[in-house]
Amino acid sequence: MIKFLEIQKITQKYSDEIHRAATRVIDSGWYLLGEETKRFEKNYARFIGTNHCIGVANGLDALRIILKANMELGIMQEGDEVIVPANTFIASILAITDNRLVPVLVEPDIHTYQIDDTKIEEAISPKTKAVMIVHLYGQCAYTDKIGEICKKHNLKLIEDNAQATGCKFNGKITGSLGDASGHSFYPGKNLGAFGDGGAITTNDPILAETAKTLANYGSNVKYVFDYQGLNSRLDEIQAAILDVKLSHLNEDNERRKEVARYYLEHITNPEVILPEVNDWNAHVFHLFVIRSAHRNELLQYLNDNGVQALIHYPVAPHKQKAYKEWNDLTLPVTEKIHNEVLSLPISQVITDEEAETIVKTVNSFRANDLKGQK
Template sequence: MKVSSLDLKRQYETIREEINRAVLEVISSQSFILGPYVESFESKIAQFCCVKHALGVSSGTDALLLALMACDIKSGDEVITTPFTFFATASSIARVGAVPVFVDIDPLTYNIDVAKIAAAVTKKTKAILVVHLYGQCANMDVVLAIARAHGLVVIEDAAQAIGAVYKGKKAGSFGEIGCFSFYPTKNLGGYGDGGLITTNDDKLADFVKLLRVHGSKSKYYHSHIGINGRLDAIQAAVLSVKLNYLNGWSEKRRTVAAYYDKHLQDLPIRLPQTESYNTHIFHQYVIATPARDSLAKYLERHGIETAVYYPVPLHLQKCFEFLGYKKGDLPEAERASNETLALPIFPEITEKEQDQVIGHIRKFISQQ
């Protein structure tokens, strides 16, 4: 039996009629860029995220870029972030001319090690770009305390954490700005690229609205240099339908994760750790073992898809050589890059499929 790491076709089959109707309604309206469908979605998602403003943008990457631009992060500024995340987190910092300053990760949650942030603050530090990796929030009390003590902006990269909760508050509602991705594989995924910015700051919201349309409030009159960063109406319509199901999908992901936990906990592998104050949404279910590569190849031979997020930490990427990091500088991130493996997880996966994954993992370990 082949087990896919993700099967979006199954999800589509459960909502096919609603999705098709919503998309056809947009096509019939011939209103495709921003407009009433985007505004309606923004209102719904703002309520879901418990924030004052939610602004649809063109992608999660552009959400990060717009957030940095709106917070006036510029050339020469330093932004503290994690090296163990998707490339866009750090590339967006570099694109505004700022310098990413990498802080090692917590080996249990894979989020930034908040105990090491303060030591990375300098006179040039302007922001902390904190990532909620795999669906679990970072320790925001500590992040916010450091930011307040040093007058820093906090930007949340919540691309993998839509609906995740930290001490009763939703991801994306803590910092000056929260950033989300609606890439199709995300827990709330569109049918193309899309992203979101959340904020409780009226001025920042107005500035992002300006920046996402080339820095223009009135057509052809530009007060700032912005980007083409708008969410299109078809994506908004799709996401509006899917948002109604998101809480249920997240709960199913937690059920899937608990089943893996129950049947893998006696093995010599590291399972995901959820902090007691967090509600995890399990965008990924990530195990760790020094035999990661051999295990992945074994599972592949038996028809089981897995993935590695991420095989090279950002401080060791070729494009960031100019920052001067070397192997060994951030050992926990480097270890995670060598040992972590994401198992199949999606709301529609069956216990039979999970049993297939579990059985082959157990068989592999018994042969070691």
């Protein structure tokens, strides 16, 4: 079986460096808010191209804290609206509702799967305070039009950069395009920790200081609490490991692109819709997502023939029980995407032979043949 993602193989690539980093932390006796975290924050801010980086516990917390910081600073208040793509992973929306803000769902572009920038302006109301773009699957969601809309309507632009570390827009790295960005270092990400981890990047020094304080119980001085904060901190071992992997990220992303190019050039099955790539700098292929009207049959066929494929994500946020008040909404583009998408294995450790096998298996699928076998 070709696994969807082999994290052990990714770890083995840099095993010696990782072991040295982890041992250094263990021997130091200092496991939170120490020099390793400071070093990673500095290096990650430099990589992203922002003045500030705050390590936090996970990607969801990164987004929660960005919004909470804006509320503490009086920029937003309960009941204000945040525009967000309807087809995102639920964490983007959870961050909004957790702060008692109101998500306004906007349909994506069927070709890019990113928020449709032609539909954003019509969703703006007097209560709108921000647009949250999600660089879904590793592809840049930002457009000049989105930037212009935010400037015109005085809206904060927040990036959910959980899936796109290293992706670029006109030479700038995602995570540096808006007012603030949330990042995830979940183990399966392009830059993955050995557990949960996240970060906030921004060029706003006041927002950065507020976010840093909120992430540490609301305290900037020990036992003095300015806000009702959270306990959301990136630990020293995760920071040290991430710093090792960060030094190899561009190389890893390039390998992902090589695999993606091979898929795009060699998958010829007419029952499969391939992703569209207009700018190879604007995609780091956290996921390689295809679509098929026979998605479920294709998934079963791949799994039966030794290729582990996954669905990201089978149920749209507005159809989840967690948001039952939205269950009657009809969002046809979002629903079509969630009903048809399928993720093929892709990573920096996929071999050429594995990629060839995956392509051959996808190309050999025929839905009608399967129906005839029943």
